[in-house]
Amino acid sequence: MKNILLLILLFCTGITQATSQDFIKQIEAFDEEGAYDKVDSVYSLAIQQDDWSHPSLQSLELKLTYVICLNGQGKSEQSYPITVQASKELQQLKNQTTNREELKKIKKLECKITYEMAYGLWQGNNNQEAVEIVKKAIEQASILNMSDILSEAYNLEGAIYRRLFMLDKAINSYQQSLKIAEIRKDYRLASIIISNISILYNEIEETEKAVQISRKQFDYPVLDSLSMESRINRIVLLCNHGILLTNAHHLENARDTFLLAEQSINEQTPGGLKFYLYTQCGRIFRDLGSPKEGLQYYRKALSYREQSRNPHYQANFNYLYGYALLHDSNSPEQAYTYTTEAINFYRQNDSLNIMLPKSLLLLSEIEAKKNNPLLSAQLAHEAYEKELDLQKGKYHKRLASFEAELKMQEKDLEISQLNEKRAIEKATYQARIYTIIIILAIFILMSALLIIHMRKRRIAFRLKQTELEFKIREKESQSRLLASEMSKKMTEQYLKGLEDSNNRISKELHDGICNELLSIHMQINQSEQKQLSEQLTQIRENVRNLSHQLSTPQFEHISLYDMLLLYTEKLNLLGSPQISSYISPEVKSVILLPEKILEVYRIIQEAVSNTIKHAHAQHMYLTTSRQDGQIEIIFEDDGIGFNVTQVEENELESGLGLRSIKERIHQLQGTFQIESQPGKGTILHIQFPV
Template sequence: MSKSLLFFICMLMVSLSCLAQNQESFVGFGKLPVYTPDSLLQQLKHAGDIKEKMLAAQPLIAFHATHGTTDSVIFYAQQMVDALNNSTVKSGDKHLYQSALFQTLAKAYSEQGLQDEALRYYLEGIRLAEILGNTAAINENKLGIANVYFARNEYNKAIEAYNDLLKTTQDEQLIHTAYERLSVIYLEKNDLIRAKQYAEKALLFFRQQHQLKNELQTKLTLGIIAELDQHTEEAFSIYNEVIKNAQAQQFFDIYINAGQRLGDLLIKKKEYENAKGLLSMVYANAMQWNDLKAQLKVLNSLRTLHASTGDYKNAYALMTQYMGVSREVLNRQNKKEINELEIKYQTVQKEKEILNKENELQQQKTIKYGLLIGFLVILLPVIGLLYLYYQKLQAQSKLNTAMDEMNQQKITALLKDKELALLKASVSGQEKERKRIAEELHDSIGGNLAAIKLRLSSQHNVNGLKELMLQVDETYHQVRDLSHDLIPQKFTNTGFTELISGYLRQFDIPGNAKISFQAYPREEIDLIGTTLKVEIYKIIQELITNSQKHSLASKVEIQLTKMDGLVKLLFEDNGRGFSVETTKHGIGFQNIRERLKLFDGVLSIDSFPSKGTVIDIEIPLKPEWHEA
């Protein structure tokens, strides 16, 4: 059994103890996930043709959608898609069934955080809905696309999509669902007034329609608004209400989100034991449901909790666990893509078989037009060859243009690399020369003057020596001050962690990403050698610059830790990310790797499109890299 698993079992035991001592602070559950009712499975098993199977699958899929078990939703919906592909149902009925199933799959993938897959199914759903002339289905898929933009943190696109939907639909359900989503977007944009206005409109409608799950989700949003608006007790009350009702109705996805928010609130109130108990239980349930997105949120909260109590070792262990879950999310994304490609391939094969049969029938009907077909057979290849020749000329022209641009870019990159290398060499030489001069002034000249002063001070009976001593003393202090001026004062006169905090505060302006910085233990980090401090400071500057330019993140977290003979720097943002395998690293990352080579440091990057970026840096500490 691994250490991390033992750790979380112990935390779960603590949580049960805390619940027994303080039953009214919060509620939780420790049940296993609900199982599929046997009656629904039997209906699907005994269904006959495709229409009966579709009717039997509807309540089964709806059951799992209501309880947030998205894996089961995808499993049964995909089974029906495969059954449709293998059936001989009429195209009109097939499109109708596919439209409903694609919308179901899109919602499930979106809830799992697989937004690319969700967007693909929503777009396909709109195409089918337009063929069927189903305006309601078109609007439902438009709402789904807006939700995907929201999940990708593309808030301006999402707001535009929701407003477009509000202009074209009269469906009260869609309108108030859009209001609920807009409230969350404006909450993310920190516009609490608009967020509250939209949330209250949505809550009134959901309450009137007795839509309990939507009502609880909207109440959770209002609780977050109250928390951010410094109404802590109101938020505490709302979170407790949502947790209790979500548990009673078995809305486990809402329960997990509300529990995580309440845990964070308990941390702010410094009720660390209650927070530890609740978050441990929420994490256990997130693991039971294999909800990786929820696991990431709770692990981050637990990491903050242990850091706040000074338990840096467990904080770092949780950080490692967090990165492992993040990698699992990426692996799951890749597996889903492979499965979808297999299904797509099977569908294409079926369509090819149908097409071949249609071609055979068409050939039989057109034999009597042999002369005409013969003429077309001769004419069409000629036209095809001419078209291919034209395409070849066009492609060659585009290729030449692309090659010219590529060569120009290579020349520009080489010039920039050369300039950067010269600048590095110049700066390195200046720093070495400044250090050499400082040591020479301090150790040689300063030492000599101090010795002269000492010898002269013993000659009390010689006239005029007092004035000479004053001159020598003044010269000694001048040399000493000069040597100190040649050392970077901001890294010696100011605490290193405070220096970083001051630099990060420059970016604390409206519209910029919210940056949080934690360092522990601060006292030991401040004792790192000046040379290493300078490089770490420059690396943080480089990472912040990259994030500001490229990531479009709304949140950035920086953690600097000294532990087990290592300095560890963790940089994390929730921006648009990138593919580590296919994206070429720019000059910024190259600069960082070059700086780390001087200290035997290691850089690892964990990122994926629309999933944010995690950068982990480890530098081994050597005795010569500590302050004297």
């Protein structure tokens, strides 16, 4: 039945979706409206959903939102168990998560829950436990760089220390919070913190310093001076500042401050705030010797008294108004009524309020005017006892703060002693280590001296041996250098001889055999033997091409790019196998000596020749590019391939073609690599500097 009523309530308030974000938004909305019964209903419905049976970020965010709402209402007894449960579930979720981003979200949520736990403990007056938890929240917020929570946590720490009467620590915590709030430009929080600091200085009777600090909040920029919220904040700031000025006996400045606050009042200003302001105006005008104006403001305040939600403000007003009625309007009966209301409230709710002895003395004075001396004396005696209780309470609170501070100092001393003990143990351990190291060093030094002495006798012999070895290595180096030079000269002679031989053969083929074949061809044409004529024509063309290939081309006026382009086009005209080429545009700008272009030409020519003779390929591919000052040429075919390792190990099987390619690449100061396997074609990879 209860669940049905909850569903009906949620339906009537427009709640139709049961997702986590909806629940959170609904709780926040009802919290702002003050509809706390609806907040409880939404939370009760949310935790009954199947999705919340296991801990998750969404369920924990919902619990955190509800805890914030409960703490805002001062329901710490109800919020604390939920916070503890959320903390346990969060730790369980943290241990199960490996995702970095999700773990970061969990840590931020953990920081917020820790802060709310400390806030709930502070509301429940568990100050010693609260201060430990809030320190943990400060540490977590510092690590995660959550400046908003860090500022709030320092502010809460100041409030806890203030309740423990550790006023110096409270001021230090407030100042830390103020610094962060100003950096974040959170001037609302900064104003609250300044007000707290000012009140603390006022409590320790440093009223001038309290006023000086309070003035700072009026330097903050006002983003929206026309909004109602901004007006209310300004009135509250002015009222608090006026009270500080009053306590510092700057009465005229206080009056001007209250009048300035009065100018910001309009019809939309809450009645409770008007009541508070008019009460302070009445008090200051009476202190300045204007009782009539004071009574006027008290009567204005009286019309808004019932709209105030703070019963302490109402009781204080009753005392002040009763005092003014007795002394300024000679109305003891009315004064008696208001003073009695104030005393009854203080006796029931705040027996240690400083206003209770004052109210009792005022009532004693009223009874004396009514000719009740015995009752007046009893009230005066009660006021005296309450004043003693008040002083004792202050003394005990101060003593409790000293005890709490002493306990903290004892803990700090224990930690210091423990650290000192660890430092002594560490120093002793280090001293032992150093002693052992020194002994080992002495032993090593003596051993080294002994070894040096023993080796001195071998030095002369080894010196001579070293000289002989050096001469041998020098001779070997000279021999290798000579062999290298001879190899280079032989390579040059070999290539030159190869070119000369090619030129000679080319000339003989072109001038001799080709001309003879042409003569035979002409005779056969006259005898009308067509087929034989075509065969001779093909033979003559092949011999002519071979002659051109063997002859040394002239590359004085041609670039590498043009040479590669012309050569591949010429190969494609000869027929199968076809060659496909890609020449990078960067190669156009390459300038090489004619000798190097010739070497490149012969290398590609030799690769093509080997492919035609041995590979039985259907296609050939030539890729030329320029990268980082290097020319890179890749020649591929889809032929039968060969075993590269076997050919490299047996130089006799490598043939003249492969040796010719090696020698020419050596002339280009380049490198090459052959990749091939039987049945998978061959890749020749060449690189040489521009």
